[in-house]
Amino acid sequence: MERRTRRARRRADVVVHTVQSSGAAIFTALLIAGSEDLSQTMIVAAMLLATLIASHRLVPRWWSLRQLSPAVPTPPTNTVCADVEQLVDTLPTLTKNTFDPPLFTDDLDATPLGGLGMPHLGGQLDELERVATGNGAASTKQDTTPDWKILLSPPEVGECERELLMAAFDSNWIAPAGPDLDAFEAELAELTGATAVAALSSGTAALHLALLAVGVKPGDDVLVSTLTFAASAFAVTYVGARPCFVDCDAATWHLDPDLLETELARRQRTGRRAAAVVAVDLYGSVSDGARIAAICAAYGVPFIQDAAQAVGAFRDGVHAGRHGDVGILSFNGNKMVTAGGGGALISDDKAIVTHARHLSTQARQPVPWYDHHDIGFNYRMGNLNAAVGRGQLRTLPTRIEGRRRVRAAYEEHLGWLPGDGFHYIPDACSPNYWLTTVTIDAAVFGATTKSVLAALRNAGIEGRNVFKPMHLQPVFADNPSVGGDVATSVFESGLSLPSGSRMTDDEVRWICDVFASTGR
Secondary structure: OHHHHHHHHHHHHHHEEEOOOHHHHHHHHHHHHOOOOOOHHHHHHHHHHHHHHHOOOEEEOHHHHHHHOOOOOOOOOOHHHHHHHHHHHHHHHOOHHHHOOOOOOOOOOOOOOOOOOOOOHHHHHHHHHHHHHOOOOOOOOOOOOOOOOEOOOOOOOOHHHHHHHHHHHHHOOOOOOOHHHHHHHHHHHHHHOOOEEEEEOOHHHHHHHHHHHOOOOOOOEEEEEOOOOOHHHHHHHHOOOEEEEEOEOOOOOOEOHHHHHHHHHHHHHHOOOOOEEEEEOOOOOOOOHHHHHHHHHHOOOOEEEEOOOOOOOEEOOEEOOOOOOEEEEEOOOOOOOOOOOOEEEEEOOHHHHHHHHHHHEOOEOOOOOOOEOOOOOEOEOOHHHHHHHHHHHHHHHHHHHHHHHHHHHHHHHHOOOOOEEEOOOOOOEEOOOOOEEEEEOHHHHOOOHHHHHHHHHHOOEOOEEOOOOHHHOHHHOOOOEEOOHHHHHHHHHEEEEOOOOOOOHHHHHHHHHHHHHOOO
């Protein structure tokens, strides 16, 4: 019985994925449908199916698994669409009890899928379980996640956050509205100096709304730093535009202003004007926003500054994100300020932020009934998240100082090693020291980045490669790129070390000893 229960849990993990909202479930169901020319009837049917599933906030996961492993079988064309057609015929007889008992019981073959007219999915689920768990020839990969002793960038919360969170909880302001949300926006405005702030559900949501705010449309080209986390480019695709990548500066790893200017001039000559530029502030440092802004202004191109990693960092006395027409911040779990998830859009153009806030609440008009003139999104931050974020802002200076101390200790203990270098911080920049990141010249040091990371991992120390450039990502294999050699070199030679502000000097020395032991 215990073995069967474990297997049931594995299957549940393979087949379903908890989503943020019923809207996300509907969107995923449409993706699963897999047809480029779904008729209106099929879209409605897919939404009905998604609504049933979303009542449990679950969606099938085989679509996302196929992106991860080509070994996952491809269902026959439009099989899910055919299932939806059969489902529509049975809708009058379906009730909430259709899903009772739960989808996954001790009897793994007794699922309601057959009753919903989808018997063939049962075999696919068996195959997905086999592939995802490594039980079969299709895949032999096993979960080898170590028991981390030191994490890369753990959340650092305390009594201040707890008090504000519990006060918000006791107030019963649980929804994406409330006094803590308003206060968080005001406190972010004070920190950044921005005229207006909209607190949102994620930094990616902020990027999406920022692109809409500056007028990016389907078919447009957007120039994006190639050395970045994928969300910077993914958001461009959400509006139907095409991300086009620009290499980074060899010293700072930020978007190369010279290459950007050359590319904007070329596009002006050829008539293929960029709709926007997205420059990313990396690892707690800040890009040369003033120069990038001037270049963009000269060519009439909006500038979005992705400061997801740079809350609390400044350049030339200006907070990260403020150089752009629009800036975005992130409060993900591993960031300098975490709200348990979340982000923000900032701008000195109050109208941009007001419209973004409107879109983030499903674009509902201020009338007693549900009235919508625009397509909206469920992107607003929750009041409880905002309460945690407020506590994090109060303790931010302490965390920045703690991470500065950790980087200084790394420089002391690793700086003497031949072939090692630290991410350069420009004189005009006051970073937040989010992640201490180094490069390794393998020929000089005597070990590769891969071998250093493996040694750290074996010791229970979480290190991480520098971001893989977007122009090297398979999903963007056909997208244009300007340069790329610098970012490729940084990716191949760079890694981030544990940087939590609560790390002790003994922990830093231990990490450095493991690091140094891999060299000559």
